[in-house]
Amino acid sequence: MIRTWVDSYCAEWMKLRRMPVAWISGLSGVLIAGFLFFVFAFKGDMGSNVPSNPWDGFFALSITVFGMLIGPFIILVTHGVVHLEHQTxxxxxxxxxxxxxxxxxxxxxxxxxxLVLSIYVVFGLSILLSGLLLGIVVPSFGFLKYVPEFSFLFNRLAHLFFAGVGMIGLQYWISFRWDNYLVPISIGFIGYLASMFTVGKSDFAFIIPYCYPVFISLGLGSGDIGRIGLEWWGALTNIEGYSFLAFLLFLATGYHQESRKEIR
Amino acid sequence: MPDLSNTAIAVQQLHYAYIPGLQILRGLTLTVPSGAIYGFLGENGAGKSTTIRSVMGLLRPGKGGVRIFGQNPVTSKRSAMKNVGALIESPALYDHLTGYENLHIAVTYRRLPKVRIGEVVELVGLEKHIRKRVSAYSTGMKQRLGLALALLSDPPLLILDEPTNGLDPSGIIEVRNCLRRLNEQGKTIFLSSHLLSEIERIATMVGIIHEGRTMFEGSIAELQRLKDRESGVEVVVDQPTVVAALLSGRRTVVDEGGRLFVKIAHEETPALIEELIQRGIKVYEVRHRKSDLEQLFLHLTGSGQEMP
Incomplete structure (x- = not known):
């Protein structure tokens, strides 16, 4: 069975060649990091406010922004991979x-x-590169004088990734469920927009997986995780726990339906 | 079900409805012996594709059974499907990839040697175009690539739903010859079509479906005999009403706007012409007309003839 699954995984990769989803996953991390570079480069006082190691503030702010913007990219990648089969x-x-x-x-x-993990990895590398470039372009920020704290970057991105798997599971199920292109995309984007208005304002946000990356962004970014209802469950937050639960639930539901579906 | 190991496809009393109450298949029964080229004939909407999808395990019929070399395609999918290559309606292809890449994906899924790609490409005559993107393919080229995909695993049974759709005459002949060669190598071929002439040229066995029921199943010779019973001549004469009255007691005569169709065996035609001339009728034209699928359907459905 494992051999069949590995073969299937490899075959899936082959289909992605020259597909927009491959570009999205490759470039979205670079785009967001590039955007942050220009914000820091042209709004110089942001970096200069950092008291000691400028990398700490740069990473914290970048990952918060990344967490707020990553939703649409996850929706597009997930839907693109599934919709290809509907389309053909x-x-x-x-x-x-x-x-x-x-x-x-x-x-x-x-x-x-x-693919989604690769967005995070590319973003992590791009943000490091952005910091180095900022060090060259705006030497007063002091990026070249300090060593970045890699473990902080890794940990924060890992929390964000774990918070994103719930929305991957939900979008995956929705994209299987509807063969139409617009319906799953629309549901995804409505969910993402809902996250902007509900996180920290309504308990309803806890049951919408699209809100989970925003929870982590705002919660871990602010340093006061309890303010928007985050709690630590050991090494992870409650939101990451819900996210894993949502992922498993939607994957199981999706497979249950798919295994019985008639192909007409 | 009885021992069906020598039967490539066995369909027993299959019923299927897309919407409850709207039956598409109504007790369909088919037996495709190993080694045959089985022509599955039916008008558009007769239930051919529904039958094929049921055989392939894509639909779950309400009643009845399907076996592929004795295996249930739903409950024993692995053993049933490893023996089948299929082209269901239009081929499912990734347009943004080349023909080769499409075949490579299929080879990867089935863990087949890459050398098979070259073999099937040669078999379907796509060597010159295999590195082009499928989006640039003509309908006929896509159909050939679909056929190549079905052949990749070298299966003993090929199920092809209207495989010559979209092909030009030379493409149709090439596919036909290719299927004959494959049959000579021992493959069983199940071929659906709505064209009797197409099936007649290649099939060794024929099944005719109408409104979800099997109306005829037998050898091509049996079909020929049935067709001969429905054949006749078209006659153009100066007094069609007189001729119609003259023959009506003995023959089936249909007045088709001054042109008479007389149901008659081919060898009786000279006697008919002679009789008309002797009676002073001017005969302008006599043409033999073979029964086509539509007439065959009318005959089969009109007489209520049906498979048990």
Missing amino acids: SSWKSLYTLPFDRAAIFFPKSAVILT
């Missing part, structure tokens, strides 16, 4: 391969997780 009517071929539908459904979700 490929289900009739995929579901007549001599193995269980699980070997299509789960490796595809793993590809999406990998």
